[in-house]
Amino acid sequence: MAYAPPTRHLTRAKDLADARFFEPLDVDDMAAAAGLSRAHFSREFRRAFGESPHQYLLTRRLERAASLLRMTDRSVADVCFSVGLQSVGSFTTSFTKTYGVSPTAYRAAFPPARAHAVVPSCVVRAYARPQGSTFREDKVTAQD
Amino acid sequence: MIKISTAQVWVHDQDEALAFYTEKLGWEVRSDVTMAEMGNFRWLTVGPVGQDDFAVVLMAVPGQPVMDDGTREQVLDLAAKGFAGTVFLTTDDVRADYEQLKARGVEFTEAPEERPYGIDAGFRDPTGNSFRLTQVNERVTAA
Numbered sequence: 001m002a003y004a005p006p007t008r009h010l011t012r013a014k015d016l017a018d019a020r021f022f023e024p025l026d027v028d029d030m031a032a033a034a035g036l037s038r039a040h041f042s043r044e045f046r047r048a049f050g051e052s053p054h055q056y057l058l059t060r061r062l063e064r065a066a067s068l069l070r071m072t073d074r075s076v077a078d079v080c081f082s083v084g085l086q087s088v089g090s091f092t093t094s095f096t097k098t099y100g101v102s103p104t105a106y107r108a109a110f111p112p113a114r115a116h117a118v119v120p121s122c123v124v125r126a127y128a129r130p131q132g133s134t135f136r137e138d139k140v141t142a143q144d
Numbered sequence: 145m146i147k148i149s150t151a152q153v154w155v156h157d158q159d160e161a162l163a164f165y166t167e168k169l170g171w172e173v174r175s176d177v178t179m180a181e182m183g184n185f186r187w188l189t190v191g192p193v194g195q196d197d198f199a200v201v202l203m204a205v206p207g208q209p210v211m212d213d214g215t216r217e218q219v220l221d222l223a224a225k226g227f228a229g230t231v232f233l234t235t236d237d238v239r240a241d242y243e244q245l246k247a248r249g250v251e252f253t254e255a256p257e258e259r260p261y262g263i264d265a266g267f268r269d270p271t272g273n274s275f276r277l278t279q280v281n282e283r284v285t286a287a
Contacts, residue, residue: 003156003157004156004157004224004270004271004272005156005217005220005221005224006224007221007224007225007272008156008224008271008272010225011224011225011226011268011272012251014226015226015251015253015268018253018254019252019253019254019255048221048225049225120232120259120261120264120276120278121254121257121259121264122230122254122266122274122276
């Protein structure tokens with residue numbers, strides 16, 4: 001097999017989070033995609049991308065949720081489940097912590113008629129993903 | 145008039161890249177020249193069949209005297225992370241291409257999805273370089 005830096009496998013795990021965030025995916029699944037044990041994976045992922053895999057997956061989901069709040073009229077609970085999160089309560093908490101306003105208030109700030117510029121979706125996803133701060137969930141799985 | 149003729153992507157392994165771009169992506173080889181007087185530098189370019197005026201160089205990441213070892217490691221790593229650049233491709237039928245390329249084992253990062261500007265999908269080459277494959281809306285093309 002041709003040479004590839006170990007980072008290539010970590011990119012595969014990151015791609016998995018980007019592609020299948022709407023499924024009940026977790027850090028174990030990401031570690032499996034990279035072919036590494038969970039503890040080793042979390043350490044290597046943080047070293048390569050500067051944030052934990054848990055944080056990457058959560059902010060990917062929040063970014064997609066924010067997009068659904070802006071672009072659709074689906075309920076907050078529906079948006080929460082659509083991005084692979086299972087608790088509306090902790091979704092609302094994480095969202096509010098990240099965006100500074102509740103999902104409902106966030107939606108209200110964006111009129112539905114807002115014109116959208118034609119920017120490739122991969123660009124939107126990469127640039128609109130919120131910057132990590134600490135999340136309540138991080139304390140539960142601090143090693144991630 | 146200034147036109148784009150050739151652009152470059154870094155690859156970890158030129159033989160592996162050549163197999164991917166020709167056998168999986170279905171492109172053709174435009175040039176494959178190894179120069180002994182340049183430390184066996186290999187100029188390897190490929191391009192889409194039917195688009196003769198544009199080619200992509202599959203460039204091996206060089207060592208000394210072009211790059212110092214530290215820089216070389218950084219470039220190899222950046223490419224593996226998918227941060228060494230993106231190539232944006234267009235097609236007439238992204239869903240058919242997706243099925244065909246997927247059947248050949250291409251690593252897709254995103255299945256075709258409807259966007260305001262068209263339908264697009266994403267994949268990576270073996271190195272980790274990202275590609276977008278877009279079937280552009282006529283409305284957008286005309287704009």
